Amino acid sequence: MTAPLSVLTRLPGWAALLLCALAGALIPFSFAPFNLWPLGMAGLLAFVLLLHGRSGRSAWARAWAFGVGLYGVGVSWIYISIHTYGNASAPLAATMMGLFILFVAFVFSLPFYVYGRWFSRHRLGPLLAFPSLYLLGEWLRGWLLTGFPWLYLGYGHIDTWLAGWAPVLGVLGVSTVVLLTVGALGHGLLTASPRHWKPWLPLLVAAALWPTGLALQHAEWTEPVGKPISVGMVQPNIPQELKWDPSFVQPTLERLDTLSEGLWENDWLIWPEAAIPKVYHQMLPYLNKLNDRAEETNTGLITGIIFDDAQKRAYYNSIVGLGPALGIYHKRRLVPFGEYVPLEAQLRGLIDFFDLPTSIINQGPWDQRGLQVGSVGISALICYEVVYPDLVAHSARENQVLLTISNDAWFADSIGPLQHMQMARMRALETRRPMIRATNNGVSAFVDHHGHIEKRAEQFVQTNLEGVIQPRRGNTPFMVWGSWPVVVFCGLLLILLCLWRRRSV
Template sequence: MASLLQRRGVSSLLALLAGALTTLTFAPFDLWGLGPVALAVFYIVLQHINMRQTLWRGWLFGVGMFGSGASWVYVSIHDYGNTGGPLAIVLTGLFIVTMALFVMLPALLHRLCAASKLDIVAFAGAWALGEAFRSWAFTGFPWLFLGSAHVSSPLASLAPLGGVYLVSLVVSLSGALLARTLISRHWWLLAPLAVLWLIPLALPTQWARPVGDDVTVSLVQGDLAQLSKWTPDGQRDAVNTYFSLTRQQALDSDLVIWPETALPMLEQQAMPFLQRVQSTLPADSTLMTGIMQRDQNGMFYNSMIALGDTPGQYRKAHLVPFGEYLPLEPLLGGLLKIFNIPMGNIGAGSHDQPPLQAHGLRLGVAICYEIVYPDLVRQRAKNANALVTISNDTWFGHSIGPLQHMQMAQLRALENNRYLLRATNNGMTAIVAPDGRLQAQAPRFEPAVLNGTIRPMEGLTPFTKTGSWPALLLALLMLLCGGILRTHRRDQTAH
């Protein structure tokens, strides 16, 4: 077996396949136990190789991971981005091979500690730090974090303790321990592996408590065709659909929520219709909806507004590069025009916007892509007793993208022990309990109203109080321990 793995082609293929295996850990497959297995294979193929091979196999692992787990990018570019098939394939390929470069970082960091007796610890720290770097660099792409797959696994209680990075840290350490056990045949290493998975079972998943009365909520899902949504006919259909669904199934609710850009028009145009709907609701009820706003300077904002006794607004603060704004516009603007790639031009809201309020709820808001950022949502949750996210996952089509998106939203609810209301245009529309589990869910790809109840939650989880820094500091210490021991061992050998 050892000689077989030393063949470059075999190890390279294993790195690629191990990366692809990670996709099965996420929704809709939910085979979270394969996460440590994938990283065990990755650890093994990184053994006893030079720097060039380390970077190559790290990149191949990334190609496998993003090529399978983020394949929905093609659907967004081709089906809804007005981009031809060949160009969409090229752009999707460029996205995959570029994102794969980020996996070279943990492979490189592990390589620097590979001769240490604690290289399994360093490997885990390197992986967690690599995920954190990917969530930050170039505005970040925190998708396919291995910890996101563990909403319902034995490791779930680690999420409110230290967030997704702590869960990823334990998953990667489990993979390294499993690999080292197979390599060295030191079966006693299974003991610390078992401890890693047993200790979380004794930890609480709930650090916050419900207070106050139940609040009835209705999440309205219009299921409108994206490609015709912004036409005059599409605008009329949107108005009729959302008004009709609300009048028929949501009139008795304390809070009614429509999804991101539910009405495909600016706020000024939509306001008469929204006020009409608000007037049909009970006096103390609130209507919230996603809407496009334009300020006096002509800047557009992807927003959520609240009507009723406590009106308010939230403007999306973390925008999607190349989707809502163009990085390096002087350099890239002309290139996108040549290829006929459409671009948005949307402004960003501030990062310290207050929660929206309705019927005793203080709602921390995240619009679409924002929900995948753990520390952004954590900042919203500090001043809120519930969370709400609206999204237009129509861009993902029938791919696995919306299911992954939903799973990450569930983890945000678990990290902060808050009820989370998720209203989307065509699914996944759901009410998430504070333990991250789906309390109720609307059917996908059809008009629907999801009715349910939630309660305000008071109290902060350790993660909500401190954020990701404790977990990342632990990861850094683990990496440094491996590096220091390797340096010490090298110095002893030299003497």
């Protein structure tokens, strides 16, 4: 080990924790809107080196500091929804955001106790155990306590050579290649010397995965089916503070009608999440009028609305089809506090943030097929659902187009909506399906089956957008197998390393 590395791995505790937090804070700069992926890899490399030789508790503490930096920068936009739209005071909003960051950082840190306890002193720890445990942590955060699958490393590489791995292994597979590369680099730095060059061989193997990803970008995996479809979408830009104001219902409907007027000649017309600001059965006369217009022009109108089920006494965040568009979809992955309140009996009424107008939503059934317009099946996704890779991959199997509607006005002009858009692009790339993304205030866009934005609307303006999409059929490897191959691979790496340790004891 070189002298500079020796100093890095022997820093005083407080200095190491600070450096870990700074390393974690670099990771979000690899995502939108910055897209500085080398910074993310530099932060990871520093993390690997700072974990070297640490005990279980020390590695866990450093990982927690790294997680605080990662989430403190990466999800800072949560403050806006709590303070601005949840009416919490600035100190209270900052406290709540801080507690959330500390909690998700704690969840992030758990696998690294294992790393410090059993692998940090092993010469293959950085090479095999670090990538495996980091990846298994990403997977864990995708489902634990309903999941928070945000800031996966793979998203920072949607525009690099590694994007070719997404249809094969999904975003977690892209993360794995990043981690194997950084782990191999860390392994080389920690174990190589002028007399021992072999520790650099794993880096050559990992580096070969990058041009392989470039080659995989040319594999289509799916094929066009049917004729191209013309689509218009509306971005009404309704201020969040007026969204559910009864006095603003009529102006909202008039704005939707006005922005839609020149779009009825398209095959499809899309309105965003909860575009109609009253529940379904209260708006039946208006919906019937829209249905008649859609039938008259042969335009499939698809809109977000809150659906009220009187029999079940339940409300759903839904998408409904009118005219040639058939079906209704109820959202399955709900946003904590925004759509439901955990520990409701204890938290309701404490502050306005726990009583948001839409925090009464029920979870939709899992066995929903989506929407249909003619022979084209639409995989329908509402807002937060698009960040779940396996959910989207499964939903896309029987459908030819991805549609996500959203309202990111909760996060104003922060980096949150741009991260959200990047994740939607990844879903199009993983499934090799075109995606339509219609939002209240941006980013509204058409995304092709390679994950590239073809057209997008400017954020924070009342506008509409028109484009053409080409439905596609066929399954990518990721749609067939999901994230399991990557999870099993990383689990096997850990098992093999454990067996190796036992034999060498």
